[in-house]
Amino acid sequence: MRVPSNRVSAPTAVDSTRSTLVALTNAVGLDGLAAASHLPGLRAAVDQHAAAVRESLHGDRRPLTAATLAGYAEGIRSVAEEHGWQPPTDPVYWPEADWVLVRLLAVCALSASLDTPTPQPPVP
Template sequence: MTNEYLAFAPISTDADIPVLDPAAALLDEMMARVGVDGLAAAFADPGLLALVDQHAAAVRDALVDADRDADAAGLAAYATSIVAAARRGGRTLPAVGEAPTRPADWMATDWHLLRLLGVCMLAEVLDVLP
């Protein structure tokens, strides 16, 4: 069985190689798929930044409502649920390097990508990325 959307970094048994927390690894991949390009576009466009900030606030509120912490585990669980819902709706995630780069493209993109971009923004703000 393969995971088409989110992969985890392999866990090393070598004492010299740090073990990457699975939640942090998932967030790192999410950042590579949507966060890097999306946040760069958002910081270049105040309207998009406001939209992403609203999505980040909704993520934060959802975690509070679910009695989850706004940490790597909580954000990763939320992101996983968004990816699963998107998959059920026939939507996919962009591969690394294939996310939109222009603010106008992000403003017109699917809701699930904007919500995942909100997750990435929170992960960056909360400093939970590896």
């Protein structure tokens, strides 16, 4: 018989990835993607940034996965903060969102696309 351990397990890479993407989605993704659905200019910018993120990951020979997107987003935030960028503390006015926010929003859009199940052919 196995006795349950009282130890708290260390977070896994999957937990870290999920945590990063959930935090990003809560911080910018929910409001930003809702705004993009009503603002064609923002939607176009998000699409362009998403294409650039895909290209960057492809150029580095990294697949488009939740883990690579989480790492990419952390890298963008880290470099931006090193250059003085601060995450917004007030609601974002999306028509005038800065480059960093639109790039992070693109990561959210790509992450959401990963959650879409791939259609499977019918079983005969």
